Amino acid sequence: MAESRVVGIDLGTTNSLVAYMEGDQPVVIPGVDGSNLVPSVVALDPIAAGGGRPTVTVGNSARRALIETPERVIYSVKRLMGRGLAEVESELRLFPFRLADDIEEGEVPRIQLGELRFTPPEISAYVLRQLKRNAERYFNKPVTQAVITVPAYFNDAQRQATKDAGRMAGLEVLRLVNEPTAAALAYGLDRAKEGTIAVYDLGGGTFDISILKLRDGIFEVQSTNGDTHLGGDDIDNLLLAVALDEIHAEHGVDLRAHPGAVQALRKVAIDVKVQLSSEPVAYFDFELPNGDRYQREIPRGVFEQLIEPVLDRTVGPCKQAMADAAIAPAQIDEVVLVGGSTRIPAVRQLVDQLFELSARGKKAHTDLNPDEVVALGAAVQADILAGASKTTEELLLLDVTPLSLGIEALGGVVAKIIQRNSTIPASATEHFTTGVDGQTNVAIHVVQGERELASDCRSLARFDLKGIPPMSAGLPRIEVKFLIDADGILHVSAREQRSGKQAEIEVKPTYGLTDEQVESMILDSFDHAEEDFAKRLLIEARNEAETILTKVEQAKTTPPWGALTDEEQASIEAAAMRLRSVKVGDDLAAIREATLALDRSTQRLAELMMDAAVTSAIRGKTMDSAAEELEENVTAPHPMAPAEFR
């Protein structure tokens, strides 16, 4: 492939993943720690340098900081993407983060993290950058283009915020794909299926239901519905609330004042939840700051009763989606379960009833890992967009807009111009005129939602049409074209038809960052320039070379060196000399080759040194502890192996 790879990214509430197409199969790219999942947790490192970009950690290491320095860590930021101050405030009651205190309504809320503040897209950008780096390490090449998944029920602002995050992370976002649709793509890839499928996606923080029709490789979404604030987080919060109340009542300790303890308790709550998916009963066992223990048995029945209200909230969207697709449960051929929360047996029972599965001798599909299936589908879509692949050239996704688009008419009523579940891209043309003689601008308020009053819908933006030639009232005829693109994002253009003049539009997004703001938040501008990437790789390769050369020099003063034959010593010397000479040059491949050659020539030296280390470790110790150490040593890497090289 001439052009660089396009990766597929699942930017999740709890975990994020990056995947790509390896031949005809989508594959998840693991991180440095070998894990496929990167927890969507971002921590600000304790020592922030004066000025410049802060040092942040992402993923598992950040998750550990959650208990030690909770005020410097943020998680589940997806819940805050593209949302206004009031919405975020109510959301934050459940989370330990604080907002910066000088934000005004209309601004994108910023979260206080240690001494710094970040907008939600910036936090997501750190997660995306980590995934980008994982992919670059894996391919050994820069990665600059991606497909990112979003909940199907995300509105315009939430989608735009996700795209902004991609740009800040140095990624060109070729497409936003709806998560359930991506999952369907991953499932339908090798089956050439025909029929109607429902995707029930209950993740960490969002719920989506989508109904699709598959035909000749075309995945046509019929309807979608959901709740962008419903997921595993809500279940965790319920368990957590029970534990906090009981601790307060039984031990007189109000842990809510101790964010670190709350986070530790949340972790126990999550463990309890996970255990209850496979066990009939699970236990809370938690040490309180005063040394007391909170111990509590949770039988599955009690848990199911507790979470029933949460699960019931998925029923309405499912019924609405079926009604919108004009389809009865019996007409759905397959149901696919996506998202970690669908591991809960009660969720599976609910899905079974909703779609009358066992009654029809069917079972929901769970054969792909529910945590990975969205990322795998994103990789398939990335392959479709990259083109030139036999596997995916026949596939095409036709998705829909989840919410109706409307404009505020007289009296605050909404005039719908694009109905929900319209296939995207979709467009609508509306005509406006003036109400006063000589009026030169017209304001249009665009909203998204199903309610009849604009104040009950979500405000998208206010457009100010300017530069209308002064005429009598009602005479100008301004044609405004609304277009929802394949990412589900709205574009607007306008023209005054009598003068033929392109009207100037000033857009005030109700929620969201301006272009300039996004530009100023781009994480590291050098990350996406190819030559800089090459420079970075070169520096890393030189460092590797330096490390192994130093180790060889040190080894020459140890007894194992003397145990080598003259030829062995000579071949190491020769390899080291070769590496020293290419190291000063700019030839990355030569440096890597020479480093590997030196590494191979020191194989026996390394073994001898390992033996010596084990012998000295065992000496003077009991057999037991020696065996333990041995085990540790045996799994340790080749002492001279360049770490993380290939």
Place this chain on the structure above:
Amino acid sequence: MSNVLDSAIPVACWSCHVAQNNLTLFCSHCSKIQPAAAGDFFQVFGLDRTFQIDLEPLEREFHRLSRKLHPDRFARASGREREWSLVDTALLNDAYRTLKDPLFRTEYLLKLEGAEIGEEHAGKNRKGDEKEFSRAPADLLEEVFELNMQLEEMRASKKMGETDEQLQSDLAAAKAKFESLVTAVDEDLRQQWKIWDEGDAATRETAKTAMVALLDRRRYLSNLVRDVTEALGE
């Protein structure tokens, strides 16, 4: 959210300069995508203007054109090809959405034929509900009057937290009746489609007037059904 630039409309293919008729979405010579020009939804599918449409071939054609036009096929193409793909696909989707739905299609074609359609089927500008009673079709005046009384009673008893079973079953019966009237209107509409599709200019004019009236009646009936459904809390 951002702005879309309005594309200019060339008369010749932008790529190979072969002259085009101004409705094609692809160059007849080099097959490159072309910016959409003004045309109606029937022309997008290469169809004559008729009320009766065979949905199977329409869907097949929709899929065939989607494969060629969709922005997914142009993710790495030039900026203007990407933009045209976006605008052309939006037109294709708008056309398919309108033509596959019998009511949308009827309203659309009637408007193309110069008919004035009142409040649109899509529920656009839903205001002035209070005027509905005066617009009640003459043959239904009495029933509508009674229904409105019952609806008032229903709302009142709901407010009091009571359930009047007699009233409930009366309303359910009324709902079934009005639903059957909607079905009857649909049947009449289909007949008019046929008459228009096969008729000469004069017949078409009569059919057009009939269809506009039928749509008015249908809209009125649907609103009644909606109100009753809401009152029943279903």
